[in-house]
Amino acid sequence: MAEKEGAIVKKGQEEGLKMAISLLQKFELPLGLLPLANVVEVGYVESTGYMWIAQQKKVEHQFKIISKLVSYDTEVKGYIEKGKIKKLKGVKAKELMLWPPVSEITADSPAGKIHFKSLAGITKSFPVEAFAAGQ
Numbered sequence: 001m002a003e004k005e006g007a008i009v010k011k012g013q014e015e016g017l018k019m020a021i022s023l024l025q026k027f028e029l030p031l032g033l034l035p036l037a038n039v040v041e042v043g044y045v046e047s048t049g050y051m052w053i054a055q056q057k058k059v060e061h062q063f064k065i066i067s068k069l070v071s072y073d074t075e076v077k078g079y080i081e082k083g084k085i086k087k088l089k090g091v092k093a094k095e096l097m098l099w100p101p102v103s104e105i106t107a108d109s110p111a112g113k114i115h116f117k118s119l120a121g122i123t124k125s126f127p128v129e130a131f132a133a134g135q
Contacts, residue, residue, distance in 0.1 A: 003050050007043040016042040020053055027080050029107050030131035035061040052077035065130040069094040083107040
C-alpha cells in the first residue's frame with residue numbers, strides 16, 4: 001500500500017499502545033481519544049501524517065462525561081496533524097439509533113472543546129476533559 005510506504009510500525013499491544021499515545025501527545029490530542037484493546041499494529045508515516053491502528057476486534061467505548069457511545073473498528077486510519085485527525089475511517093459515534101461515521105476530529109485547545117465532524121457535515125462539540133485518559 002502506497003500510503004503506508006516509509007512508515008514507522010509498532011506491532012503488539014504494548015508497543016502499539018505506546019506509539020498511539022505518543023502520537024496523541026505529539027499532536028496535542030486528548031490521550032483518551034482512542035481507547036484501544038488488543039492492538040495488533042500501529043503505524044505512522046511522518047512525511048504525510050498518515051496513521052493507522054489495527055486491533056483484533058472492534059471496540060465500543062462509552063464516554064461517561066458526555067454519555068456518548070463510540071465504536072472503533074478493527075482498523076482506524078486517517079491523517080494526523082496538530083490538534084486534528086482528518087479523513088478518519090473506522091470511527092462511529094451513536095446518535096439516537098444511528099451510527100454515523102466520524103470523518104474528522106479537531107481539538108480546540110483555547111476553547112477546551114473537541115469537535116467531531118461526520119461525513120454528512122454535522123459537527124458535535126464536547127468538553128475536551130471527556131476524552132482524558134481513563135474516561
